[in-house]
Amino acid sequence: MHVLILGAGAGGGVPQWNSNSEACRRARAGKGPALMQSSLAISADGRQWVLLNASPDLRQQIAASPALHPKGDRRHSPIVSVVLTNGDVDHVAGLLTMREGHSFGIYATPAILETLQEDRIFRVLDRTRVEFNPIEPGTPFDPAGPGSSSSGLRVEAFEVPGKVALYLEGEGAGPMSDPPGATIGLRVSSEAEGGNSICYVPGCAAIDESVRRAVAGSDVLLFDGTLWRDDEMIRQGAGTKSGRRMGHVSMSGPEGSIARLAGTDTGRKVFVHINNTNPVLLSESDERAEAEKAGWEIGYDGMEIRL
Numbered sequence: 161m162h163v164l165i166l167g168a169g170a171g172g173g174v175p176q177w178n179s180n181s182e183a184c185r186r187a188r189a190g191k192g193p194a195l196m197q198s199s200l201a202i203s204a205d206g207r208q209w210v211l212l213n214a215s216p217d218l219r220q221q222i223a224a225s226p227a228l229h230p231k232g233d234r235r236h237s238p239i240v241s242v243v244l245t246n247g248d249v250d251h252v253a254g255l256l257t258m259r260e261g262h263s264f265g266i267y268a269t270p271a272i273l274e275t276l277q278e279d280r281i282f283r284v285l286d287r288t289r290v291e292f293n294p295i296e297p298g299t300p301f302d303p304a305g306p307g308s309s310s311s312g313l314r315v316e317a318f319e320v321p322g323k324v325a326l327y328l329e330g331e332g333a334g335p336m337s338d339p340p341g342a343t344i345g346l347r348v349s350s351e352a353e354g355g356n357s358i359c360y361v362p363g364c365a366a367i368d369e370s371v372r373r374a375v376a377g378s379d380v381l382l383f384d385g386t387l388w389r390d391d392e393m394i395r396q397g398a399g400t401k402s403g404r405r406m407g408h409v410s411m412s413g414p415e416g417s418i419a420r421l422a423g424t425d426t427g428r429k430v431f432v433h434i435n436n437t438n439p440v441l442l443s444e445s446d447e448r449a450e451a452e453k454a455g456w457e458i459g460y461d462g463m464e465i466r467l
């Protein structure tokens with residue numbers, strides 16, 4: 161299985177258009193990593209590729225990744241489908257980039273498909289070419305494209321604590337509502353290679369026993385690395401919301417991902433969906449050293465994982 165991190169940044173990326181955080185300043189000066197928004201590409205055979213989330217930076221991400229360039233025909237893309245983990249802008253806006261006549265499948269929970277279907281701008285995806293496929297947590301599926309019998313991959317979704325997308329906060333049960341199917345994690349394995357699997361959880365509000373169980377036994381875990389500490393954006397004057405309010409568990413602290421995922425039986429652990437306020441992006445920071453000492457890698461754009 162080939163895994164390619166297309167964007168290791170959270171919504172806004174690094175640098176974010178209106179942020180002057182230290183990480184953004186360094187990225188602009190070429191002195192620190194620039195990160196596009198949250199997405200990865202995965203393939204069993206290097207020929208058919210499946211996107212896990214489609215970020216607003218997708219056009220640039222494809223341009224930067226030769227494996228995703230058209231091959232052969234004048235109109236072609238090796239991307240056969242997109243699997244979505246929630247309905248956030250940083251995970252769905254890239255679908256609008258994929259509007260130019262290509263046939264592909266979208267796999268998402270009924271809640272997320274409904275959100276896309278209710279939004280008139282997504283009608284730009286020609287439904288005679290783009291298949292909307294509902295997925296159900298706990299039921300494995302093959303994220304094959306239309307007209308193909310198999311992608312060679314097996315995907316299983318699991319529910320994780322989350323929150324409705326920001327733009328849906330005013331509706332229904334309130335800003336922190338977390339209806340079924342709002343946020344999922346994915347476990348992906350290759351049918352051919354027997355057993356190796358990667359778990360992808362770019363958004364997670366809390367790590368309870370069900371999350372720990374769901375990621376146990378994976379060879380690679382790519383996990384929500386939005387913030388180092390819950391009040392980080394408030395302390396840096398970058399916003400008024402805590403991580404909890406945004407539906408993201410922090411890396412640090414007793415309830416944080418480093419502590420709560422320590423001791424789970426996972427191979428490599430890599431943070432993705434990293435916000436531009438997170439001090440782990442600063443190479444010399446104590447926080448970076450602490451995360452690495454705890455066995456975590458800090459994801460970056462273009463990072464490739466083979467398993």
Ligand code: MLT
Binds near residue numbers: 170248407
């Ligand atoms: C998030 O991860 O919390 C969202 O991407 C926020 C947003 O929609 O900007």
Ligand code: MN
Binds near residue numbers: 171248250251363433
């Ligand atoms: Mn996000």
